[in-house]
Amino acid sequence: MNTETIPSESNVIDKTQRVIEIRNLEKSFGDRRVLNKVNLEVFARENLAVLGRSGSGKSVLIKCIVGLLKPDSGVIQVLGYDVPSLSAAELNELRLQVGFSFQGSALYDSMSIRQNLEFPLKRNLGIFDKKELDDKIMTSLKEVGLEHTVDQKPAELSGGMKKRIGIARTLILKPKIMLYDEPTSGLDPVTAAEINELILEVRDRYHTASIIITHDISCARQTSDRIVALINGESKLNGTFEELKATHDEELERFFNY
C-alpha cells in the first residue's frame, strides 16, 4: 500500500454532527425477530464497529441503513434523511453519499475491474469522457494499491484483492459514509490487517464516518473508535474496546476469550 500519501494529522471525531442515528429499530422475517431494539449513533469522522455473532442480524442492520431492507419500526436517520420514508429518487440521492462494501465483495463478475469501477461513474455521474474516467479509476485503484489489476476479471483476484477493489469501487463516488460488512471475514490474518489499515486510511483521507460490521474482535479493535455489541438482536454495551473489555458481560467475554 502506498503509505506516502497518508496525512499526518490525527483523526478528530466531530461529536456535534450525528451522521447516522438509529433508534428502537425492529425487524422480523416471518415469525423470527432478527433485530429488536437496536439503538446506535455515529458521529462525523468516527469509525463505529458493530460486533456480533454470525446470524445476529448485522447484515440486516446495515441493509436497513441504505434502504435495501425496510424495518418494521424504528427511526433511521442518515445524513438528515429519514430512510424508511424516502422516495426512490431521494433514496438514490442518499445512496450516492454512502459507500457499501459487501461481505462477499459483490464485484460484477461479467465485467473487468475497469468496467466495475466505470459502472457507477457512467450511470450515476454521467461521465463518459475516456480520460476523466481513466483518471478517476486509476486514482481510486492507487488508493487501494491495485493499479495493475485494472484489466483483469474479478475471478482472477484473491479474496483480499476483491475486498479492496470493492472498497475502491465505492470510494470512486467520494462517499461521506462507509459501511463495511465483515471486511475481514474469510481472509488470512496478514491480509485482514491490511484491510484494517485500509479502513483507517479511508477515514483519514476521505473524512468518512464508518460502520464496520464484524464478528472479528481484532478487526473491531483495530479499526474502530467505538464498539457496539449486537446481542440477541439488541444493541448493548456502547464504548471503546478497553471499556468493553472491562465490563464483565458473559456473551462478550466469550468473544474476548477466543
Next chain:
Amino acid sequence: MAVVWTRTNGEIFPQLSNIIFDRSHQKPHTRSTTHNMLLARVLLTSLKSFCMKLTKALTNVATIYRFVVRFFKEAIFPPYEWRELLNQCFTIGNKSLFLITFTCFLAGIVFTKQSQPSLASFGAESWLPSLVSQGVIRSLGPLITGLICAGKLGSNMGAELGSMQVTEQIDAMEVSGTRPFSYLVVTRVLAATLMLPLLVMYADGVALLGSFIMVNSFNDSSLVLFFNEVTASINYIDVTSSIVKAALFGFAIGIISCYAGYHSENGTTGVGKAANTAVVASMIFIFIIDLIVLQSLNLIR
C-alpha cells in the same frame, strides 16, 4: 410441523395407535375425548398450513404483479438503456442462431417428408408446399423457436441474474444508485421481445428451405415455383399473428426468467432452482400463449 403431523397421524387411527403405544390401560371414555381433541387439532393444523400456503401463493402473485408493473414503468419512462439493449439483442441472436438453424432445418425436412405420403394417398401431392408453409409459419416455426429460446435464454437469464442476486451484485448496483432493474431486467425482457419475432422469421425461412429440399427431391420443382406456392398459400393474418405470437413468447420468456433470477434466494441452490423455474415456466407459458393466440385468431377469422 412435521413432528405434530407424525404424532397426530398416528392418533387418527385409534386401533393402530393403541397397538403401537399400548393404550389398553386407558379408560375408553378418556380415549374418545382425546381423540376428539386430537381430531380438532389435526383439522386446525391442516387449516393453518393451508392458510399459510394460500398466503404465500398470494404474496407470490403480488410480487410477480409488482415486478411486471415495474417493468412497464421503467421500460416506458427514461432513462433508456440503448447500449445495453443492443448488447442483449446481439447476445440473444448470437446464442440461439445456430440451434435454431439446425433444429428448424431438420424440422422442415421431417415435416415435409411425413406429410407427403398422406397427401399423395389423396392424390393431392401438389398441395404439399402450401400445407407445409401454413404448418411452418402458423405453428412449427414459432413453437420450435419459442421452445429453443425458452431453454437457451431462460436458463441463461435465470442463472445469470440468480447468481448476481445471491452474490449481492444486484444489491451492490442498488446501493450505488445504478438502477439495476432497468439495466438488467428491462433490457433483457425488451431484447427477448424484439428478437423473438426476428428469430421466428429466420426460423420459418430455414424450415421452408429444408422443406423445399424435400419437395425438390420428390418432384424436381424449382425454388421459385416453391416459394410462389408458399406466398400464395399464406396470408397477411398468418404472418402478423406469427410475429405477434413470437413477441409474446419473447416477453414471456424474458419476464419469467428475469423474475426467477431476480428473486432467487438460498445461495447457490437458489441459482439452480431459478434457472430450472425459468425454463419450465417459460415452456409452459409458450404452450398457453400458443393456445390463446390460436383461439383469438379463430374468433377473428
